[in-house]
Amino acid sequence: MKDVFARLGADFFSTILFIAIYLTTDNVLLATGVAIVGAIAQVIYSRVKGKELGYMTWASLGLVIVLGSATLLTHDPRFVLAKPAIGHFAIGVIMLKRGWMLRYTPSIVTQTVPEYVTFAGYAWAALCFLLAAGTIGVAMTGDMKLWTFYVTVVLVGAKIAAFAIQYIAFRSLVGSRLRAAAQRA
Missing domain, CATH: 1.20.58 (Methane Monooxygenase Hydroxylase; Chain G, domain 1)
Known part of the structure; x- marks a missing residue:
C-alpha cells in the first residue's frame, strides 16, 4: 500500500x-x-x-x-487547470478495455462474479470521463479557489466513494453467490 x-x-x-x-x-x-x-x-x-x-x-x-x-x-490559468482533465480522459480511455480490472481484484471476486468486475471497469471509465468533463468545466471558469476545491475534494472524494460502493457491492454479490451455491449443494 x-x-x-x-x-x-x-x-x-x-x-x-x-x-x-x-x-x-x-x-x-x-x-x-x-x-x-x-x-x-x-x-x-x-x-x-x-x-x-x-x-x-x-x-x-x-x-x-x-x-x-x-x-x-x-x-491564462485555464491551460494549466485543464491538466487533470487530460489525465482523467486518458485513463478513462484505457479503462474501456474489457476486463482491465480483473487483474486488480481478489481472486474470489474474479472467480465468483467476473461479469460484475467487467461492468465495474466500465463504470470506472465513465467516472473518469465525468470527472474530466467536470474538471474542464471548472477550469473554464478560471476560478482558482473552485478549481482547488474540485481537484482536492471532488476528484478524490468521488474516487473514494466509488471504491467504497464497489467494495460493498462486490462483497454483497460474492456473499450472495456463495450462499446460493452452498444451498444448491
Whole structure:
C-alpha cells in the first residue's frame, strides 16, 4: 500500500506542488513556474537515481511543460487547470478495455462474479470521463479557489466513494453467490 501512495505522489507531484504554491502565495504564474521546474527536477532526479520512468511520468512532464508554458505565455490559468482533465480522459480511455480490472481484484471476486468486475471497469471509465468533463468545466471558469476545491475534494472524494460502493457491492454479490451455491449443494 505504501508503494501505491508513493507512485500516486510521484504521478501527481507537479499538481501537488502547484496547489501548495498557489495556496501559500495566491499567485498562479509563480505556482505554474514552480510546477514546471518541479516536474523537470523530478525527472532529472529519477534519471540520476537510475529509476525507471513510466509512461505517466513522461506524459505528466509533457503536459506540465506544454500547458504550463501556455499559461505563462498567455497569463491564462485555464491551460494549466485543464491538466487533470487530460489525465482523467486518458485513463478513462484505457479503462474501456474489457476486463482491465480483473487483474486488480481478489481472486474470489474474479472467480465468483467476473461479469460484475467487467461492468465495474466500465463504470470506472465513465467516472473518469465525468470527472474530466467536470474538471474542464471548472477550469473554464478560471476560478482558482473552485478549481482547488474540485481537484482536492471532488476528484478524490468521488474516487473514494466509488471504491467504497464497489467494495460493498462486490462483497454483497460474492456473499450472495456463495450462499446460493452452498444451498444448491
